[in-house]
Amino acid sequence: MKITREEVQRVALLARLRLTPEEESQLTEQLDHILGYMEKLDELDTSNVEPFSHAVDAVNAVREDIVTNRPNADALLANAPDRDATYFKVPKIIE
Amino acid sequence: MSLAALTLHEAGEKLRSREISSVELTEAVFQRIAETDDKIHAYITLAKDAALEQARRADQQLMRNEITSPLLGIPLALKDNFLTCGLRTTCASKILGDFIPPYDATTVQKLRHAGAVISGKTNLDEFAMGSSAENSAFFPTRNPWNLQRIPGGSSGGSAAAVAADQCIAALGTDTGGSIRQPAACCGIVGLKPTYGRVSRYGIIAFASSMDQVGPLTKDVRDCAMLLEAIAGQDPADSTSVNRPVPRYTEALTGDVRGIRLGIPREYFVAGIQPEVEQAVRAAIRQLEKNGAVVEEISLPHTEFAVAVYYIVATAEASSNLARYDGMRFGHRAQAKDLTDTYMISRDEGFGAEVKRRIMLGTYALSAGYYDAYYLKAQRVRALIKHDFDEAFKRCDVIVTPTAPTTAFKIGEKTEDPLQMYLSDIYTISINLAGLPALSLPCGFDPDEMPIGMQIIGKHFDESTILRVAHGYEQATQWHKKKPKMEDR
Numbered sequence: 001m002k003i004t005r006e007e008v009q010r011v012a013l014l015a016r017l018r019l020t021p022e023e024e025s026q027l028t029e030q031l032d033h034i035l036g037y038m039e040k041l042d043e044l045d046t047s048n049v050e051p052f053s054h055a056v057d058a059v060n061a062v063r064e065d066i067v068t069n070r071p072n073a074d075a076l077l078a079n080a081p082d083r084d085a086t087y088f089k090v091p092k093i094i095e
Numbered sequence: 096m097s098l099a100a101l102t103l104h105e106a107g108e109k110l111r112s113r114e115i116s117s118v119e120l121t122e123a124v125f126q127r128i129a130e131t132d133d134k135i136h137a138y139i140t141l142a143k144d145a146a147l148e149q150a151r152r153a154d155q156q157l158m159r160n161e162i163t164s165p166l167l168g169i170p171l172a173l174k175d176n177f178l179t180c181g182l183r184t185t186c187a188s189k190i191l192g193d194f195i196p197p198y199d200a201t202t203v204q205k206l207r208h209a210g211a212v213i214s215g216k217t218n219l220d221e222f223a224m225g226s227s228a229e230n231s232a233f234f235p236t237r238n239p240w241n242l243q244r245i246p247g248g249s250s251g252g253s254a255a256a257v258a259a260d261q262c263i264a265a266l267g268t269d270t271g272g273s274i275r276q277p278a279a280c281c282g283i284v285g286l287k288p289t290y291g292r293v294s295r296y297g298i299i300a301f302a303s304s305m306d307q308v309g310p311l312t313k314d315v316r317d318c319a320m321l322l323e324a325i326a327g328q329d330p331a332d333s334t335s336v337n338r339p340v341p342r343y344t345e346a347l348t349g350d351v352r353g354i355r356l357g358i359p360r361e362y363f364v365a366g367i368q369p370e371v372e373q374a375v376r377a378a379i380r381q382l383e384k385n386g387a388v389v390e391e392i393s394l395p396h397t398e399f400a401v402a403v404y405y406i407v408a409t410a411e412a413s414s415n416l417a418r419y420d421g422m423r424f425g426h427r428a429q430a431k432d433l434t435d436t437y438m439i440s441r442d443e444g445f446g447a448e449v450k451r452r453i454m455l456g457t458y459a460l461s462a463g464y465y466d467a468y469y470l471k472a473q474r475v476r477a478l479i480k481h482d483f484d485e486a487f488k489r490c491d492v493i494v495t496p497t498a499p500t501t502a503f504k505i506g507e508k509t510e511d512p513l514q515m516y517l518s519d520i521y522t523i524s525i526n527l528a529g530l531p532a533l534s535l536p537c538g539f540d541p542d543e544m545p546i547g548m549q550i551i552g553k554h555f556d557e558s559t560i561l562r563v564a565h566g567y568e569q570a571t572q573w574h575k576k577k578p579k580m581e582d583r
Contacts, residue, residue: 008454011457011458015441017438017441018441018442030512031455031458034455037401037402038468051477054529055290055304063330081424082427091430092432
């Protein structure tokens with residue numbers, strides 16, 4: 001077994017995903033199968049290989065820190081699930 | 096023949112000579128959609144009123160000779176992961192089911208400035224995760240060559256729309272083959288440009304080290320024209336590269352003499368459908384007849400690509416999709432506390448494949464597993480890129496099949512995620528290495544399903560790919576065949 005049901009539950013919490021018991025069973029089985037396939041990579045000795053970082057030679061892209069778009073609170077709030085005036089309204093996080 | 100069947104360059108000529116108007120062309124496209132989309136289901140959202148308004152404006156500009164852009168007045172479809180200001184953008188996910196973007200993607204801006212007409216937003220696998228368009232939260236798209244088959248994915252809606260003449264051309268995105276594989280399945284041309292060639296600003300992110308925007312078109316000339324219109328550096332995408340954009344159409348000389356074609360032996364092995372291998376080998380012989388030179392090459396780490404890809408892509412996806420928390424936009428569930436709000440919103444909003452990939456990616460990045468999976472995958476990825484660097488010392492382009500089989504049946508691989516992942520076996524290495532690659536039609540199997548040939552180029556050498564593809568296309572008639580849109 002590459003992954004247990006308890007690990008699936010732990011990862012689901014990290015990923016903030018609610019899973020039904022059926023989904024937990026199915027994902028445990030499927031992830032185990034997929035992770036088993038990925039063991040293939042262990043066939044290769046990569047101790048002397050630098051990890052890949054970027055496909056093309058690139059340097060840090062920097063620009064002046066100036067505002068280039070006009071602030072438009074209404075446009076940005078138009079998709080908010082809940083709002084109050086020009087604020088996003090979110091669930092309470094402290095009691 | 097409907098005007099909707101025209102290629103981009105044919106339609107452009109007719110518009111500029113006033114033989115047709117953009118309004119006529121746009122109406123023909125919507126007529127075609129009305130006649131066929133209840134069978135194909137290529138579009139999630141149509142933008143008919145706005146499109147006709149854009150067409151009227153284009154006609155005025157054509158009258159005044161204001162813009163010389165080849166896209167002026169041309170109806171184009173966009174995959175529904177391009178942000179379009181004021182036009183619903185869902186990414187085929189319930190979590191963005193009623194999302195109306197407040198701004199345009201840079202590529203969409205470029206199309207608008209060029210005077211293009213936007214017909215609507217096409218279906219995809221949810222968050223571009225899939226190879227069949229079956230993972231859409233709304234409905235599966237059907238292959239115009241056989242309605243019982245998948246159109247490929249994830250840009251399945253864009254590919255089917257182009258093949259069914261429901262637009263003149265389309266844009267899609269490609270993270271592991273999502274432009275090329277549906278192009279192959281639907282018998283059209285699709286190009287994934289070099290990483291950094293086209294801006295991704297305003298594209299809904301999936302795996303940021305591989306995502307790239309590209310054209311899906313009826314022929315190679317259209318592909319060159321559309322690439323030229325969208326390529327170039329963008330200050331809003333720090334990974335876009337500051338390099339001049341060539342006149343890609345100038346590469347279409349028809350002359351392939353002396354071009355060295357690398358044929359990787361690892362791509363013609365067990366598992367490939369015999370007719371696919373035969374068609375690609377016949378296409379290589381055709382290019383050889385026209386003066387190209389064939390070199391056998393080796394890409395020894397090919398067999399590791401699927402494993403590397405599904406670690407790197409899911410790891411990046413799990414962090415990119417963390418933004419869907421139901422706070423500022425997207426679906427929010429009512430729940431007793433903050434953690435439950437996150438968990439239930441994401442449970443209700445995401446489909447099974449998206450959840451599976453978030454789980455896999457979160458696992459690969461989690462404490463204790465990072466070195467064994469993510470870091471290991473990035474090391475093997477360096478070896479895969481090195482294979483290509485070595486191969487390109489001996490050839491100018493690499494020619495392979497685009498997919499191991501023609502389009503499979505709807506439902507055939509939905510129960511086995513790993514089998515579905517393996518249908519990307521010929522396309523994903525290219526994303527891992529950041530290379531450009533194109534798929535174009537090179538034949539049909541006995542079930543009359545199209546076969547695609549993939550041409551891979553050096554970084555930023557889309558011109559040579561287009562030249563070889565065009566040279567082949569000139570010698571064949573595959574791209575002229577039209578699907579019957581029947582159940583078979």
